[in-house]
Amino acid sequence: MNRFASAALALTVLAATAGCMSAPSNLDLSLTRPTVDNKFVVTLQPPAKPAAINQLHSWQVRLASPSGTPIAHARIKVDGGMPQHGHGLPTRPQATQELADGTYVIEGMKFSMTGWWEIKLAIDSPEGVDKVTFNTVVAEAAAGR
Template identity: 50%
Template sequence: MPTLTSRRALLFGIPALVLAGGIVTAGAMMRSVPDNVDLALDKPTAGGLYKTAITPEATPITVGSMHAWTVTLQTADGAPVKAAKIGINGGMPQHGHGLPTSPQVTKDLGDGRYLIEGMKFNMRGWWTLDLAIDGPKGPDTVSFNLVL
């Protein structure tokens, strides 16, 4: 039969162990971002067909709230890309999960600018934002890195 002291040890010891384990796990999840990660918010696409830039509608970028972003899309020689289709994906490379929402282009703003709505980041850390572009020069992709 357990004594009062051993019951107290269980009642307080187990939660303390769970808390300590959670702290260690959180520390492991907050790994540092590799030094070679490109944090540029404007860059050419992987195949070089387009120039792209992303801009958040509001700064600072906060965790847990919905965001809107503008994507600016130009041809390699700098002309605005009209009537492009843009798919959005992304996630946290160090955690192995995607975005918690399904952001989409909701409006063509003209001059090669497109509004993305429905973006949300549910924790701090290193995120990627991947765009699949289908435009007049053909399909191409670009990936942006964000650190919150």
């Protein structure tokens, strides 16, 4: 094998390794999930149009009991980050409004790069305290504009 061929091979191996750092293929991307202790069922609603990288966007969270009763007057703390990169969210999103039917608005969401992000919600309500983690994959397509 000549030097050029082995360099090309090394590059191929490098590309394959970088490929492994893309989001795990078995990620649970469900937008409706039970909380860790099954006190609530949480539905996360992303913006209608995927937000561009480094642009602020709002999400909505719908909070219900396991039997479907909306949970009002909850406080929701938002945390998250990229598990594969070891960094958190670039902003500190806040639940700023409570709409009807246990729906809350989260403002200040921002993704600074493509890939696998976790969105972690800590819920504190008159019905109890619990938490839930959602996975979201920010795709290249969303990064375009």
